[in-house]
Amino acid sequence: MKKPTVAFFDFTCCEGCQLQMANFGETLLEILKIVDVVEFREVMSEKAQDYDIAIIEGSITTPHGVERVKKIRETAKIVIAYGSCATLGGINGMKNKFDLDEIKEYVYKDGAKHFKTIPTQPVHQVIKVDYFIHGCPVYPPEVLKVLKAVIAGMPYNPPDYSVCSECKLNENECLYDKGITCLGPITRAGCNSWCVNNGNICYGCRGMVSNPAKNGQMDILKKHNIPLEWVINKIDMYNKPRELEEDTSNE
Amino acid sequence: MSKNVKVNIEYLTRVEGHGNIVVNVKNGKLEECRLEIVESPRFFEGMLRDRSIFEAQHITSRICGICACGHTLASIQAAEDAIGFKPSQQTIKLRKFLLHQENLDSHLLHIYLLVAPDLLGVKSFVPLIDTHNKVVRRALRMKKNCNDVCDILVGRHVHPISAIVGGFTKLPKKKDLDEMLSILLDMRADMDATVELAKTLKFPDFKRETEYVGLISDGDEYPMLEGDMVGSTDGLRMDKYDYRKITNEFVVPHSTAKHAKANRESYMVGALARLNLNFDKLHPKAKEVASQLGFKPISYNSFLNTVAQLIECVHSLEESIGILEDLKKNGVNQDEAIVVGLNEKGTIPVKAGIGVGAVEVPRGILFHNYEVDDAGKIINANCVIPTSQNVNSIEQDMKVLVPQVLDKSEEEITLLMEMLVRAYDPCISCSAHFLDVKFVY
Numbered sequence: 001m002k003k004p005t006v007a008f009f010d011f012t013c014c015e016g017c018q019l020q021m022a023n024f025g026e027t028l029l030e031i032l033k034i035v036d037v038v039e040f041r042e043v044m045s046e047k048a049q050d051y052d053i054a055i056i057e058g059s060i061t062t063p064h065g066v067e068r069v070k071k072i073r074e075t076a077k078i079v080i081a082y083g084s085c086a087t088l089g090g091i092n093g094m095k096n097k098f099d100l101d102e103i104k105e106y107v108y109k110d111g112a113k114h115f116k117t118i119p120t121q122p123v124h125q126v127i128k129v130d131y132f133i134h135g136c137p138v139y140p141p142e143v144l145k146v147l148k149a150v151i152a153g154m155p156y157n158p159p160d161y162s163v164c165s166e167c168k169l170n171e172n173e174c175l176y177d178k179g180i181t182c183l184g185p186i187t188r189a190g191c192n193s194w195c196v197n198n199g200n201i202c203y204g205c206r207g208m209v210s211n212p213a214k215n216g217q218m219d220i221l222k223k224h225n226i227p228l229e230w231v232i233n234k235i236d237m238y239n240k241p242r243e244l245e246e247d248t249s250n251e
Numbered sequence: 252m253s254k255n256v257k258v259n260i261e262y263l264t265r266v267e268g269h270g271n272i273v274v275n276v277k278n279g280k281l282e283e284c285r286l287e288i289v290e291s292p293r294f295f296e297g298m299l300r301d302r303s304i305f306e307a308q309h310i311t312s313r314i315c316g317i318c319a320c321g322h323t324l325a326s327i328q329a330a331e332d333a334i335g336f337k338p339s340q341q342t343i344k345l346r347k348f349l350l351h352q353e354n355l356d357s358h359l360l361h362i363y364l365l366v367a368p369d370l371l372g373v374k375s376f377v378p379l380i381d382t383h384n385k386v387v388r389r390a391l392r393m394k395k396n397c398n399d400v401c402d403i404l405v406g407r408h409v410h411p412i413s414a415i416v417g418g419f420t421k422l423p424k425k426k427d428l429d430e431m432l433s434i435l436l437d438m439r440a441d442m443d444a445t446v447e448l449a450k451t452l453k454f455p456d457f458k459r460e461t462e463y464v465g466l467i468s469d470g471d472e473y474p475m476l477e478g479d480m481v482g483s484t485d486g487l488r489m490d491k492y493d494y495r496k497i498t499n500e501f502v503v504p505h506s507t508a509k510h511a512k513a514n515r516e517s518y519m520v521g522a523l524a525r526l527n528l529n530f531d532k533l534h535p536k537a538k539e540v541a542s543q544l545g546f547k548p549i550s551y552n553s554f555l556n557t558v559a560q561l562i563e564c565v566h567s568l569e570e571s572i573g574i575l576e577d578l579k580k581n582g583v584n585q586d587e588a589i590v591v592g593l594n595e596k597g598t599i600p601v602k603a604g605i606g607v608g609a610v611e612v613p614r615g616i617l618f619h620n621y622e623v624d625d626a627g628k629i630i631n632a633n634c635v636i637p638t639s640q641n642v643n644s645i646e647q648d649m650k651v652l653v654p655q656v657l658d659k660s661e662e663e664i665t666l667l668m669e670m671l672v673r674a675y676d677p678c679i680s681c682s683a684h685f686l687d688v689k690f691v692y
Contacts, residue, residue, distance in 0.1 A: 010269075012293060016316020016409040022360065023408065025395030026388055029380065037377065041262060043364050044375035061292075091313045094298040103297035115292045137316065137409040180592035198406035198413045199420025201592050203309060230593065237306070 004151060007039035007051035008082075009072055011058030011065050012092050012120070016137045017083030018042050018057055024140060031144075034151060053078045053150060059085040059092045059241070060121045073127040078150060081123040084136035088207045089241030091136065092120040096240045120241050131156055136205035136238065139191045159189040160209050163202050167193035175201055181226050183234055186212040205238050254279045254657050256664060263669060270677065272668050273505075274653055284649045286642055286672065287505045299632040304330045304601070304623045305416055305594050311619065311634065312410045315678055317360065319410045320353035320401070321612025322619075324476060325634075329619035330416045333606025334627060336599055341587055342418040347476050348574045349404060349414060350610070351567035354475070356397035356408060357613035358522070358560035358567075361676045362445070363390035366557050369670050370452045386448065389441050396438050400431045400571075415591055417599045422588045425579070432575045435568060442568055446540050449561050454554045455667060459651045461551065461644060462487070462515050463524035464497060466611050473525075473532040473566065475611040484527055484549060485514045491609035494618045498635050511635070517643040520615025521675065522559035523550065537566035553648050554674045560613075594627060601627040614638055614678050638677045645675055 008018060021028060022043065038048035054076035060066055073079060084090035095103055096119050104112040123129050133146050142158075149156040163184040167174075170193050175182040183204035184196060195202055221228060256276035263270050275283035295314055299307060311326040312319040324346055331338060338346075363386075364376050373379060379387050398408045404423060406412030413420040423431070462485045466478030481489045481497055489497055498511040512518065526533075526541075530548040533541070541547075541562045546555065591598050603625040610617050615637030622631040648671055656664055 014313050014316040014319070016313070016319060019316045019360075019409055022364065022391070022394055023398045025391045025398070028391060029388070032377075032380070040375075044377060045368070046374050046377070091298075091310060092293065094302075094310075095294045098297060103294050104292070106297045106300075107292065107294050117292055117294075136313065137407070175590070175592065178590055179596045180590055181595060182592070194406065195412050199588065199590065200406075200412045200415070226595070234593075237302075237310070 003034060003036040004052040005038045005048065005050070006035045006053045006055060007048055007072075007076070008037070008041070008055045008057065009039075009068075010041065011056065011069065011086070011123075012061040013058030013083065013085040013090075015042055015057065017085075017135075020137050020140055020143065031147070035147070049075075051076060053080065055080045055082045056086050056123050057082045059089050060123060060126050061092055061095075061118060062116055063118060064116075066118075066126055069123060069126050078130045079123070079127065080131040080133060080146065080150065081129045082133050083138050084134060084205045084207075084238055086123045087129075087132045087134050088205075088238055089120045089122045090205070090238050093240035094237060096120055096243070097236065119244065121244060122241055125241070125244060132158055134158055134188060134206035135191055136203075139194060141192075142190055158206070160211075161189050162209055162212070163187045163189050163191065163193050163196070163206075165189055166191070167196050167202075170197055172196045176220055176224055179224060181224075181230055181234065183231070185217050185220065186235075203237060204235055207239060208235070208242075256653075256657065256661060263672060270672070272649070272672060274649065274664075274668065276653065276657065279657060281650060281653050284646065284653060285505055286645050286649070288642060296632045296634060299621070299629050302629050303593050304334060304621060304627045304629055305591055305599075307619075307621060307629065307632075308415055309410075314634065314636075316409050317357055317678060318353065318612050318614065318617075320349055320405070320408065320414070321357075321610060321617055322634075323411050323414050324350055324353075325608035325610040325612065325617045325619040327414065327416050328477075328608030328610060329606045329621050330608075330623075331606065332608065333604045333621045333623045334416075334599070334601045335604060336417060338418060339587060341584055343476070344574060344578070345404070345419060345422075346414065348571055349401070349411070350476050350612075351571040351574075352397050352400050352404070352408070354567045354613050355564050355571070356394065356401070357676075358564050359390065359393050359397065359445075361613075362449075362557055362561055362564075363394075365673055365676070366670075367448075367452070369666065369673065370454075389444060393438060393441050393445070396434050396441075400434055403427050403431055415589075417589050417591050418587055420588060420590060422583050422585050423578070424583070424585070428575055428579050428583070432572065432579065435572050435575065438568060442565060445561065446543065446565070449544060449558065454552070454558065455670065456552070457554055457648070457652060457655075457671075458551045459553070459648055461647070462513055462518040463527040463549075464513060464518045464520050464640070465524045465528045465616050466609060467528055471532060473529050473534075473570075478609070478611075481609060481616065482528060483513060483518065484524075487513060491607050491618070494607060494609065494620070494635060498618070498640060511640040512643055517647045518640065519553065519644040519675075520637045520640050521556055522563050522613070523553065523556040524615060525611060526550070526559045526562060533562070534566045534569040536569050537562050540565045553644075553671065556674045556676065560676070601625065612637060614676055615640060636678070638675075641675050641677065645672055645677070 184202040271287040401408035466474040467482035608619040618635040
């Protein structure tokens with residue numbers, strides 16, 4: 001059987017999710033035995049006209065980006081949105097809170113007129129996406145899971161329960177009990193509560209579960225006397241572009 | 252010579268981010284030569300406004316996936332400076348260790364995956380899997396070693412989790428120290444093999460006298476995380492708070508990365524600049540490798556930045572081993588682990604102020620600058636990225652290099668220009684993101 005061809009494309013992002021591929025170490029060579037990587041600009045000079053699977057990193061933030069991602073959709077049989085910038089808009093989405101001309105001038109001063117920008121959009125707001133790999137950065141075990149599903153022609157549904165369920169299994173002490181706000185209760189699991197395991201809070205980088213336990217969350221906030229506005233501000237760090245959709249569920 | 256040269260490379264490959272090179276030679280005369288940074292603008296400085304200073308590290312780490320730990324450390328330094336927090340000696344030691352891992356990881360990626368294919372005459376590491384399987388395996392193994400150490404220390408290398416304003420949310424236990432030490436000790440053999448490989452590679456000959464900028468210090472330590480001043484090979488001595496007087500950033504239409512210049516038309520930052528400024532302070536083993544590779548400061552050959560990176564790899568590996576041995580001997584005080592979140596509990600005292608972080612990250616000196624109010628909210632933010640500082644230097648190098656190589660074929664010239672840009676290891680995501688080479692008749 002011919003190996004499926006894979007091309008990586010980066011839009012507005014830090015390219016850290018691409019780097020996660022290099023961080024597989026020698027496992028990467030095993031992956032390369034089952035797929036044929038034909039384009040990956042960060043580490044390869046080869047370019048491809050045709051490919052079966054497009055792995056797209058980054059958010060769409062320029063008119064040029066919109067055109068480019070549409071062309072990729074026309075070529076690829078399967079499109080994977082890879083990392084939070086691609087699946088949610090991610091950190092780039094914070095700019096949507098500001099007036100675009102104002103923020104452009106703040107950063108580039110008189111030079112602002114040279115650059116075009118549009119509100120940050122995740123990939124699925126511009127083209128149809130077949131698979132979502134959430135996370136900032138992506139969680140390597142989940143990447144392997146999704147790649148296997150893609151090659152087997154199976155669907156992959158990211159977990160739709162909260163990070164708390166994984167966090168409990170990892171026996172972490174609840175941050176709310178320490179008086180600290182954490183987005184674990186409303187954030188989609190699948191990262192094995194990566195940040196909380198390392199002593200930090202959940203920042204919501206995998207997006208919200210489709211049906212968060214709203215009343216439960218409100219009770220927690222009330223119990224610990226935490227203003228709702230704090231939590232919303234936190235959610236907006238990764239999830240601001242959700243406002244551009246009528247339906248706020250991600251897929 | 253009445254030669255016309257046209258090279259047009261869109262989206263330069265094997266660099267981090269998106270860039271174009273435009274070169275236009277008409278009748279043997281260089282008419283146009285520039286590095287276009289067409290990375291989508293990212294607006295980090297704008298987006299930071301109104302966020303808590305305790306979120307700055309998390310957000311600015313996302314400026315770059317490759318140097319996430321570097322941004323983390325510069326951000327934390329600026330934030331702590333702004334609110335008047337002094338980190339503990341243990342915290343500083345662990346941060347220095349983290350910075351060494353960042354330096355190793357980033358340099359190895361650049362040397363093996365981005366530069367070596369040019370010197371071995373292939374387009375990427377993929378063909379090398381067949382022809383140089385051992386080399387590829389070694390590269391991926393070394394990359395994974397750094398990654399594994401970062402996993403233990405800060406949760407992961409791409410966007411570290413536990414390094415925050417105030418210290419660390421989780422501290423390495425004895426078994427963690429043992430594990431990290433064993434990984435790094437094992438890495439020595441691969442590092443030796445890397446040096447042997449480097450001895451066989453031939454770097455292009457080139458020279459352009461310019462100014463090199465980086466941290467300097469009166470102490471014996473090779474300054475990376477902190478220095479006494481920002482200095483240059485032209486004798487510049489400035490306090491880090493005056494960084495704007497050094498970088499003198501200006502906007503050019505063809506680049507979403509701002510440009511910089513100090514005393515001359517341009518200056519260079521990065522491993523080569525650091526070696527040119529602080530060579531004597533390197534670990535003895537790194538100096539020995541430098542002599543084996545025939546490297547002597549001052550070197551004005553930008554292509555040798557890759558060699559300088561390898562020398563720094565040896566330095567960072569040996570220094571890391573030293574820090575771990577020291578921590579093993581003296582123990583890690585676990586009571587220093589802190590949980591801060593948004594500082595809901597007021598764990599860290601906050602006051603209004605302005606802070607600057609100046610840290611030597613893999614590609615050169617990185618500045619973060621924040622102004623916060625008395626509630627710890629960010630009012631203003633500014634980041635000056637190493638690649639932004641280098642873009643102008645790359646253009647100046649191109650202007651000198653192109654006329655020297657006009658007798659070569661267009662293909663050869665294109666490759667040389669690409670190699671020159673890659674030598675700087677530009678991180679275009681950081682500087683905004685983009686690179687493609689266009690020679691126009």
